[in-house]
Amino acid sequence: METKARNSIKKGVALSLMVTSVVLVLMMIFGVIMLLNQGNIVKIPSQLFYKIMTIHGTGMIGIAALGGSAIMWYFLSKYIHLNPYIFFTNLILSMIGVVMILVAIFVFNFSDGWTFLYPLPSFSAKLNGITGALLFLFGLLLLGVGYLVMYFYLAGRLIKEYGGLGKSLGWDYIFRGKKGYGPPSAVVATTMVIIANSVGILAGATALSESILNILNPNFAFDPMLAKHLTYAFGHIFANCTIYMAVIAVYEVLSEYTGRPWKSNKAFLIAWNFSTLFTLMIYTHHLLMDFAVPEWMLIIGQIFSYANGLPVMVVTAYGALMVVFRSGIKWDFTSSMFFVSMFGWVAGAVPAIIDATIVVNHVMHNTKWVPGHFHTYMGMGVIAMIFGFMYYFNKTEGAQKQTGYDNYAIYTYFVFFAGLTGSFLYAGKISAPRRWAEHLPEWTGSDQVGALCGSFIIVAALIFTIRFFIGLKSDGRVTSATDKTFNSVS
Template identity: 85%
Template structure:
């Protein structure tokens, strides 16, 4: 029975990674299409542009979350028993949600952006009909339900294994003086994700239900500012938790490759506990331009946006350096991607912290500076971790070996993604607005540079995806025996 569960869990992860890799390439293509239009290289209608923008923003974060959840689920099976039916349920509901969103956007022309800010869906419903808006809103709602089922199930398993979520966050070691090391890093990170993302998804679900009710009965209205808070709390927390799920691969893979367990010492546990709290608070830096938001809330958004960049990121980046330092680490596709992804994460956080400064935010937040920082930590951080894990999965569960195309693809991906992110940040510097379909002639050079870089990034991603899918044929053939560094709780 246990062997069957392990086999099904691996199959679920393999399917999730296949879907993730294909959709990532598709979302990248959509991104380049937008840049081609903004750079006046090709022209599409404004309506189609905003449809593409909606699916690019929604799809990229959503599919990164699916890849991150595959990483989290795979490594948690080393420490606790997990029922594969739960992950398949999340995967099934996610696919239903994605199909509903795609139909809403490309069949019924819903194009309000991932933010679905109330009352925009209602306004969209009046123009194009309520079907598209309702499909989009219900699609996201179903997707969120899938993640809540998975998170609540894992939470129950943690409580059974460790006694409480507080203990799986290391409270015994932080507050009660328990000696030694806390639960495995994968468990600590997963606990943080469960707490933070469950709150975020529930906040987003509340905003979604408000919009659905308003569309079905326009006489029932809600406070737009409250709806905006709920929406951005959801969006910011959900996007952040994609990297907190994916970073588990850094802990597990680098420790395996170096032969050094990633120990959950007191500093590590405090960092993750701080991040659990801070991640719930800092969404307000998206509202710094809203004069109606209480000043104390904006100050919290700025201060804790600064603070949140330090605990987990610094501890993880420093830990990655220390665990590799003077080790006999073998640099292959997986270890290289994990190490380079730490650079992407740190590099992406710097412009984000700058933007969280109120006086800077008032000038820069509605420019392409924001997608610049987001693409840096998402593309060179989260997505790089997912691609690296894909190789690791095929190598660990099968017989895949690195070749020259892999090395070329890694170099191409990071070199040109740096150029892509740089083109966004430069555009922000010269005050190019984000979310505009049309750009003035003096802005198009940065768009065109982004197009060139984006094409090479897509080429590298296609190599990663093709290699992964081909490698699936070897899954189950001569799997390598990996050493587990399970620490006592």
Template identity: 60%
Template sequence: MRPITDTVNSSTRKSVVFPTLLGSVLILLMMVVGLIMLLNQGKLITISDGFFYKIMTLHGTGMIGAGALAGTAIMYYFTSQYIKLSKAIFVSNIVLSILGVVMVLIGIFVFDFAAAWTFLYPLPAISGGMWGAAGAVFYLGGMTVLGTGFLLFYLDTGRAIIKKYGNLGNALGWPIIFGKTMKEELPPAIVAGTMVTIVNTAALVSGASVLIMSIINIFNPSFTMDPLLSKNLIYAFGHIFANSIIYMGVIAVYEIFPKYTGRPWKVYGNFLIAWNASTLFTMIIYPHHLLMDFAVPKWMLILGQVLSYANGLPVLVVTAFGALQIIFRSGIKWDMPSTLFFMSMFGWVMGVVPAIIDATIAINHVMHNTKWVPGHFHMYMGIGAVAMIFGFMYYVLKVEGLKMSSYLDKLSFWVYLLFFAGLTFSFLYSGKLSAPRRWSQHFPEWVPADQLGAVAAIGIIFATSVFIIRFAVSAKQIGTQKDEKETKEKLYA
């Protein structure tokens, strides 16, 4: 098998272990929370409606936050080979993320906040007695702290990119698009990292503005917001930030497949045009979440639908076909990292299909508030973005020369893929049956699909546990072998 190495130093490799492991463990815990909800909807256990909505709030918030934390570790790991990032800022993001998570947990489980991740105004302040001001402030404050950590990371990444490439346009390849040459090397990782930096900075600023205004409203009810503006800001924040996880993960795809195949991932005109288009589209397609809001200007709804179609193609096409071109007749030897990353391409492609269907106005009016939406999103995230995170964990073990696969790992891969496909099918089928996506109690005709989803979730949790335990057991050794080699080289120099 072709030896796999990279130029990342031991310090950087060690620094990504904790956030990757923490993000993965949180993802596993959110899977368990999701299983509890499915068991309740499937009439296999009984929990109170109040508790259901609390863990539903935790599941949506925690899964995205955990995925983003692990995603920043991937982005930091690979882009640090080309630009000088601040380790202090990277660590600050981890610390603020932990603090934010603690605040969110206090808001939910101590003070009963249960308004879902959307926290639509004025719900945090007017709960009908379900929670008080303390719960809303802890949750919204925790989200603000979380967002601040991520914003610092992206601002530092933007600073480093501008310092090396002059401006963000150069890092998106504008000179190459217009037929000019660039002095600096422009790897795909930097192009993707620039896109994520731009869109997530915009998303986090939008989110912070509505979070802070909501907190002010709780303490001073005379301070009000336009509810439609508030909803636009919330969905702009949530949609962009959630989707960016797969864009951070795909940086690893661009870096790893060339190492396996010995073929470079070339940056060419169409590739750069696709990433530039996605940078623009990702920031303005969120109105497809508002297609049922009659008060939204019609031009925004049309724009949201048209660009939702368009956004699903550029980066996906150049990445999926690029991966196939690099792999085709390359003699690649499949192992856990390469297999997980290849599966993530499949999950990304498949997850986009029901998303585009849902973005059609006529279908959206019927399907958007059903479990069809969790179906496409779990396919996109679980078989796509989260698979990239697990692939990255195994890759780090591989470049360290540690044991990274066994029959149990391979079995877990197939269990993960097949059972996740089963979970997403159960959601999509529930959507066909018009099962609402935020109801604690389900009618009898919806229950069989919920039970199928619960069984699938158990298999997913088993496979995910194997992936995480494998990484956790070897985590202490990461970086030590390279350190020992460097020490010997210095002693015998």
């Protein structure tokens, strides 16, 4: 029975990675289309641009979360028994939600951006009809329900296994002087994600419900500032938790490759506990331009945005260096992607911390400086971890071998991603606005460089994806069992 459950988990993870890899490539293509339009290389209607912008932002974060959850589920199942049907429940609800969002955007012309800031959806409903707005909002709500089902289930399993979420975060070792090392890093990281992301999703669900009620009955009015707080709390926490799920693979795999366990010592546990708290607090750095926000909240947003870069990021990046140092590690696709992803994470945090400074934020936050930081963090951090795990999964569960194409793809991916993020940061420096379909001539140079770099990134991502699918096909046990498992769940 245990073997059957483990096999079902593997099939669920394989299916999630298949969906993740395909959607990632599609979202990258959408991103390049926007850059080509801003760079005046191709011209598309403005409404189509904002539709693409809406799906690019929503889809990229959503699919990174799906890939991260596959990583989290795969490694956590090594330590505690998990019911694979819970994972499939989240996957199915996510896919239904994605279809609803796609229909809302491309059939019913919803184009308010991922932020769905109240009361914009009601304005969109008046302009294009309520169907598109409601499909988008309910689609996001369904996505949140899927993740809450998974998180609440995992919380129950961790409580049963460790005696409480505090214990699975290592409180016995931090506060009660328990000797030795705390729970496995996968357990600690999962606990942090459960706490932080459940709060974030509930905040987002509240904002979504407000907009839905307002569309159905305009007499229901809400405080727009409160709605914005709820929305950005959701968006910031959810985006951050994608990397906190994905980084579990770095802990597990680098330890395996080097033969050096990544132990949960007291410093590691304290770092993750601080990060749990800070992640819930620092969304306010998105509101530094809002004069109506209480000053103490803005100060929190600035100070703790600085502090949040230190606990997990420094411990993890330093830990990766120490685990690898003089270990005789054999560098392959997986270890290379994971190790360089640490650079992406750290490098992406630097412009984020700069932007979190109030006087800088007032000038830079509505420029392409912000996508510059975010694409560094996501593309060279989270997404690199997911691609690295895809290769590891095929190598471990199948028989995939590294080729020269893989080496070429790694270099191409990181060199041109550095070029893409550099073009964004430079565009922010010259005050090119984000979220604008039309750019002035003095801004288009950076857009054109970004589009060129993005095209090479797509080539690398296609190689990653094709190689992943070939690896699955070469191991008939994975593909056939995946089909059977998914059909039985459906």
